[in-house]
Amino acid sequence: MSYQLFYWPSIPGRGEFVRLFMEAAELDYEDIARTDGADALVEDLHAREGIRPFAPPYLVDDEVVIGQTALILLYLSDKEGLGSGDLATDLKLMQLQMDIADLVEEIHGTHHPIAPGLYYADQMDAAYEKAADLRANRLPKYLIHFDNALAANGGPFMLGEQWSHVDTSLFQLMEGLDYAFPTYMAQMQGTWANLEALQAAVPDIEGLAAYLASERRMEFNDDGIFRHYEELDEQ
Amino acid sequence: MSYQLFYWPSIPGRGEFVRLFMEAAELDYEDIARTDGADALVEDLHAREGIRPFAPPYLVDDEVVIGQTALILLYLSDKEGLGSGDLATDLKLMQLQMDIADLVEEIHGTHHPIAPGLYYADQMDAAYEKAADLRANRLPKYLIHFDNALAANGGPFMLGEQWSHVDTSLFQLMEGLDYAFPTYMAQMQGTWANLEALQAAVPDIEGLAAYLASERRMEFNDDGIFRHYEELDEQ
Structure with a gap:
């Protein structure tokens, strides 16, 4: 099944x-x-x-x-036997995946800082402040964390040459940030070089290349987690 | 070691x-x-x-x-061999533990809706709104979820008679909510009867009884996640 x-x-x-x-x-x-x-x-x-x-x-x-x-x-x-083969390392990968989930929730919070059940238009003042803090403080803190971790095994993936679930998730995170905060991400280009190298390497994973070229791959839109509102991307 | x-x-x-x-x-x-x-x-x-x-x-x-x-x-x-002994059930327990972590983050957000690095005093307007939404919508949604799950095995614990990591965490969650939102929790008393039964049963776990009676057990305070600010507990 x-x-x-x-x-x-x-x-x-x-x-x-x-x-x-x-x-x-x-x-x-x-x-x-x-x-x-x-x-x-x-x-x-x-x-x-x-x-x-x-x-x-x-x-x-x-x-x-x-x-x-x-x-x-x-x-x-x-x-599916796609972990590292070592418990201590697999646990670290899971921790990183949970760190990613925490950041994704904070990114969602930039357009829904008060309540997930309210419209963006009803919480724009707080959204503007929260997005400014995300750009200035939270994103750098998280992305340096992931970038340093990537350096440990020489890249391009978290375990080095072997990809894991953390890499496909970090790819989606970076793609989402490029969509939501294009001005900010362009300004910060080069700051998180290991993450950028990962973002370039992940689409070459064989199964993924076919998927990304297919119609099944959904584009980002402004009903999701990563939304592009210009006022949240201001500098 | x-x-x-x-x-x-x-x-x-x-x-x-x-x-x-x-x-x-x-x-x-x-x-x-x-x-x-x-x-x-x-x-x-x-x-x-x-x-x-x-x-x-x-x-x-x-x-x-x-x-x-x-x-x-x-x-x-x-x-330590303190799971259920069944993979599908252990995964469900882990999911609940992660659901608890998500709620804990939302509770933290009631006093820090804009930025964890700013003082509460600098984000009180948004805090007031977020706390109102937590009381009206988010807490009921999460607590019904946990309460229904507890009903599945007849209580008092998530697995029935055998306690697990989920039970000690739900206990701490309920204790924290009683500290942070005493007016709200008093008004809602009886709504989540299975959680209240769990909250009463957990302190009888042998190792925990000794701990809770010791000086090692720390009281809640207003530097932590669960903070009592009267204005966030208003009805």
Whole structure:
């Protein structure tokens, strides 16, 4: 049986982090809501009992049903034998994946600083302030962290020549930042050279090259996590 | 060799989620910064190379060095044989632990909605709005999620009679909410009955009873994640 991925069909969002890994690893999966619509996702989630996912994305693999992007990636990586082969290193990769998830949440917070259930237009003042802090403080702090970690094994990937789930996620992070904050990222070019080298290397992973060239690869849009609002990218 | 926990010595914060599990499991650990001070933590973290923790808390167990509260708990639980014994269930427990971490971050955001590096006094307007949304929407959504999950195995713990890392964390979450939002939590009493039953049952875990009665157990204070500001608890 192939894996089943449940995620909103209209945005790349957090689901794309799972897709990129599955495509790079050439895993067989069904992208349920892109086939059957968002209603199919909502119905499936509501029908689940006991300990269930808090929110999409979630993965179904027979009796395994789990949410949380980083956990899905850990599970798939372990099951498919695509980790480092060393527990201490695999744990470090999972920590990095969780660090990425934290940053993604902070990026989401730049356009929704008050409440995820309110419109952007209703929280623009706070958004402007939060985005300024993200650009000045939070992004440099996180990206230096990832850049230094990449230096440890000589690149281009976190483990060196061998790619892992962390690399496909860092690629998506950098792509998303380029979309959301083009002025800022252009100004900062060269600051995080290891991340830029990773961003250039990831599309050459065999399974991923085919995916990125396909119509399945969704473009960023302003309903997702990475949104381009000029006023949040001002310097 | 005993475990080494690195966390800020002046607040319960995220470190307390790790402590509660280690105390409940009666594990041997050194709480480095509470013995040697915060400077010892900062020096240790800065001296680490390669893939290192982004922020405290982090755990050192020989060659294993990992940050992220939920990951530390997964590692300890697995290593000490304190999981469910079933992979699909252990993954669900980890997902819940990550859901808890997400909520803890949202709670932190009620007093720091704009920037973690700014003072509360400099972001009070946004804090007031974010706290109102947390009380009205986010807390009910998360707590119903945990409460429903608890119902699945009949309680008082997530697995039923057997406690796990999720239970000590949900206990700390409920204690923190009672401290930060006493008016709100009093008004909502009875709404999340399974969580209240868990909160009453966790202190009876043998190792934990001794810890909670000791001077090692730190009280909540207004430098931590759970802070009591009356204006954020208004109805």
